[in-house]
Amino acid sequence: xxLASIEVLDVxxxxxxxxxxxxxxxxxxxxxxxxxxxxxxxRSSVYNHGDGSIRFxxxxxxxxxxxxxxxxxxxxxxxxxxELLDWLKDLINDTYESRSEMTPLYARRKPVPxxxxxxxxxxxxxxRCGERTCMAFAAxxxxxxxxxxxxxxxxxxxxxxxxxxxxxxxx
Ligand code: SF4
Numbered sequence: 494x495x496l497a498s499i500e501v502l503d504v505x506x507x508x509x510x511x512x513x514x515x516x517x518x519x520x521x522x523x524x525x526x527x528x529x530x531x532x533x534x535x536r537s538s539v540y541n542h543g544d545g546s547i548r549f550x551x552x553x554x555x556x557x558x559x560x561x562x563x564x565x566x567x568x569x570x571x572x573x574x575x576e577l578l579d580w581l582k583d584l585i586n587d588t589y590e591s592r593s594e595m596t597p598l599y600a601r602r603k604p605v606p607x608x609x610x611x612x613x614x615x616x617x618x619x620x621r622c623g624e625r626t627c628m629a630f631a632a633x634x635x636x637x638x639x640x641x642x643x644x645x646x647x648x649x650x651x652x653x654x655x656x657x658x659x660x661x662x663x664x
Contacts, residue, residue, distance in 0.1 A: 495589040497521045499563055499578045507567055509623055510643065515566040516574055520585075523561050529597030530588045531558075537663050539637055542599050550663075553642035556581065567640070605662045607635045613655040615646040634663070 498521045507513040525545040532540035535549035546559040554577060555566040563581070568574050588595070611631035622643045624630040633639035641647055641663065647656045 494586055495522060495527075496524070496582055496585045499582055501574070501578070504571065504574065509639065510567060513567045513569060514574070515564065516568070518563045518565065518578065520558075520561045520563055524558050524563075524585065525560055527585055527588055527592070528558065529599050530592055530595050531585075532602075533596060533598035534588070536602065537637060538602060539604075540598070540601055548637055550637060550640050553640045555637070555640065604635050604637075607631045609662065610634050610659065613659050614644060615652060615655075617646060619646065621645050 499518050500521070502517045502519055504514055504516045507515050523545075528540060528545065528547045529542070531547055531549065532538045535551065537551075538547055538549035540547045544559065546557070548555070548557045550556070554568055555564075557564040557566075565574065565577055565581075568577055607628070608631075611628050614627040614631060616627045618626045622630045622639070622645075624633065624639075630639060630644060634641060641656065641659050646652060647659070
């Protein structure tokens, strides 16, 4: 097995969302080799081949991997954290096993423009996402520092079409 375990080093409160947590963990293997394959799988990924780092979001959870360090952000409790680690370990091992049939992607993906994101937000500046304005939130989504799930209004029925477009663009 390529990746035997991911050890939790510490868990802290998320500075962006007070009811969420972030964790620092360490993988039992250097994950650099697998990163170009992960880069090809996640449209939200930001991959840096030189640094051996990748960042991506999945279901509103943010993953940052640097060599054997794995940081996970915006989960709700330790039970969820361990489920996420199991999911990530399975994903990495499945990817490693299947890599001969996959195409690695070494290029950095282009970020989705801030104004494209902003145009699809509710534009109420209600601050429920923790940002002062929808534009500030769009800028954070553009940098992958926030996921669209942090905007509760987007999940109301009247914004279904906008949310679908954002999900399609951000992956
Ligand atoms: S929660 Fe949504 S609508 Fe409210 S300020 Fe944030 S991005 Fe804008």
